[in-house]
Amino acid sequence: MPVANIQVSETPLVLYALRRADDALILGHRLSEWCGHAPMLEEDMALSNIALDLIGQARELYTYAAKAEGKDNDEDKLAYLRDVRQYRNLLLVEQPNGDFAQTLVRQFFYSAFADLYWRAMMASRDAALAAIAAKSEKESAYHLRHASEWIIRLGDGTAESHARAQAAIDHLWAFTGEMFAVDEGERALIHADIAIDPASLRGRWLTTLSGVVSEATLELPQTDWMQQGGRSGRHSEHLGHLLSELQSMQRTFPGQTW
Amino acid sequence: MATPNTPLWEVFIRSRNGLAHKHVGSLHASDATMALQAARDIYTRRGEGLSIWVVPSTAITASDPADKGMMFEPAESKIYRHPTFYEVPEEVGHM
Numbered sequence: 001m002p003v004a005n006i007q008v009s010e011t012p013l014v015l016y017a018l019r020r021a022d023d024a025l026i027l028g029h030r031l032s033e034w035c036g037h038a039p040m041l042e043e044d045m046a047l048s049n050i051a052l053d054l055i056g057q058a059r060e061l062y063t064y065a066a067k068a069e070g071k072d073n074d075e076d077k078l079a080y081l082r083d084v085r086q087y088r089n090l091l092l093v094e095q096p097n098g099d100f101a102q103t104l105v106r107q108f109f110y111s112a113f114a115d116l117y118w119r120a121m122m123a124s125r126d127a128a129l130a131a132i133a134a135k136s137e138k139e140s141a142y143h144l145r146h147a148s149e150w151i152i153r154l155g156d157g158t159a160e161s162h163a164r165a166q167a168a169i170d171h172l173w174a175f176t177g178e179m180f181a182v183d184e185g186e187r188a189l190i191h192a193d194i195a196i197d198p199a200s201l202r203g204r205w206l207t208t209l210s211g212v213v214s215e216a217t218l219e220l221p222q223t224d225w226m227q228q229g230g231r232s233g234r235h236s237e238h239l240g241h242l243l244s245e246l247q248s249m250q251r252t253f254p255g256q257t258w
Numbered sequence: 259m260a261t262p263n264t265p266l267w268e269v270f271i272r273s274r275n276g277l278a279h280k281h282v283g284s285l286h287a288s289d290a291t292m293a294l295q296a297a298r299d300i301y302t303r304r305g306e307g308l309s310i311w312v313v314p315s316t317a318i319t320a321s322d323p324a325d326k327g328m329m330f331e332p333a334e335s336k337i338y339r340h341p342t343f344y345e346v347p348e349e350v351g352h353m
Binding site: 040041042043045046049142145146149153 | 264285286287288291292295296298299300303
């Protein structure tokens with residue numbers, strides 16, 4: 001018997017935490033797919049470490065969301081018993097690993113944002129979110145450094161690695177706009193100093209990107225057209241496949257623990 | 259997987275203030291920056307370290323195992339070099 005999806009009362013605060021939790025879980029899961037498959041042992045460990053950091057962040061944010069909702073849900077239910085349309089993550093983080101360059105460019109775009117985002121969120125009036133931010137900021141800072149060093153070496157490496165890194169940048173660029181979008185519910189949280197306005201981070205995000213990308217002899221696309229939908233549950237075809245693997249155990253053996 | 263073009267590095271970790279850096283293992287990395295990152299990711303996952311050194315393995319000059327006899331055996335018979343060789347008179351107490 002398939003297990004029914006849970007229902008979540010998405011108040012602005014619940015939705016806000018859920019979106020960030022989903023970002024962290026989905027990107028963490030994507031990185032965990034490299035475990036045992038990375039091009040070298042050193043990177044296998046590095047990507048797994050980042051995956052674990054992100055899944056740890058997801059757990060805290062899900063727990064926060066469940067508490068804010070005040071119903072019967074918990075971190076496991078939120079992760080395992082929501083279907084694709086109930087997931088609120090950025091389209092960027094669900095994009096497939098592709099080649100190593102694609103994985104690292106995806107990580108670079110996200111971490112360059114997350115580093116600024118968590119640092120700013122340490123000033124949130126919500127003490128629990130500020131505490132999650134303080135922990136996540138240190139992790140994100142390292143994720144950004146790790147990804148940046150790789151972007152520089154892939155871009156300024158061989159003709160092959162350069163071409164792959166540039167192709168990954170061109171391909172993933174359209175998924176970056178969503179990070180800076182805000183809806184009405186979030187706007188209210190921003191006015192209450194619980195959340196920060198991501199648009200205020202875009203200038204510094206671009207500066208970080210430009211610095212690394214130019215050192216890597218790569219280029220950022222000039223296009224402004226951006227893909228959107230993840231925040232409201234309209235996902236690319238990739239997320240369903242990811243969730244079917246992520247959730248298969250709990251869907252098959254409900255409530256199973258180990 | 260073989261990494262023929264990637265140099266080998268030796269990793270040293272200092273676990274606490276006041277202790278010396280201790281050799282913990284080796285890894286492959288393209289350059290010093292990447293070696294430091296990889297060392298952090300491989301060897302400090304359980305809070306082992308406060309400081310990391312990475313050294314190109316080629317920078318290390320090692321003794322030849324074949325020289326073991328002349329290098330180390332002469333010390334074996336010099337038991338008087340160990341402090342435990344000497345009897346401490348009782349009136350000295352704890353040293």
